[in-house]
Amino acid sequence: MKITRCKLNRKIQIKLLEFFIAEVTARTAADLLGIQPNSAALFYRKIRQIIMYHLDQDAIEVFQGQIELDESYFGGARKGKRGRGAAGKVIVFGLLKRNSKVYT
Known part of the structure; x- marks a missing residue:
């Protein structure tokens, strides 16, 4: 195009x-x-x-074939809550295509 x-x-x-x-x-x-x-x-x-x-x-x-999805939280040097409630963390969402690439 x-x-x-x-x-x-x-x-x-x-x-x-x-x-x-x-x-x-x-x-x-x-x-x-x-x-x-x-x-x-x-x-x-x-x-x-x-x-x-x-x-x-x-x-x-x-999106052709089998894919796996997952999310994770990175960063936040401060101790405290874990998971979604944690302050200062960045959410990263990833897709894994079987026998291929990872997309974030």
Whole structure:
């Protein structure tokens, strides 16, 4: 999948992509590049659609066959409660595809 019917020139597209990666809002990116905010917002939406398309393709591969699910809590140097009530811990959820990769 690729971006189609985009009237922005290639240089501006590349700069918008850099701003997208740097988590700059579409409105701010438009102001910095001197383009209409709606043009930047449309370009950002197209980038998100491409990302969603590729994630869907990966999901089809991941969820075929047998998989195992598990969650765990990491971090929290403080002693105290264990499990879900523990303060300062990060929840990590993982998928294991049999004879393949681990996804977190």
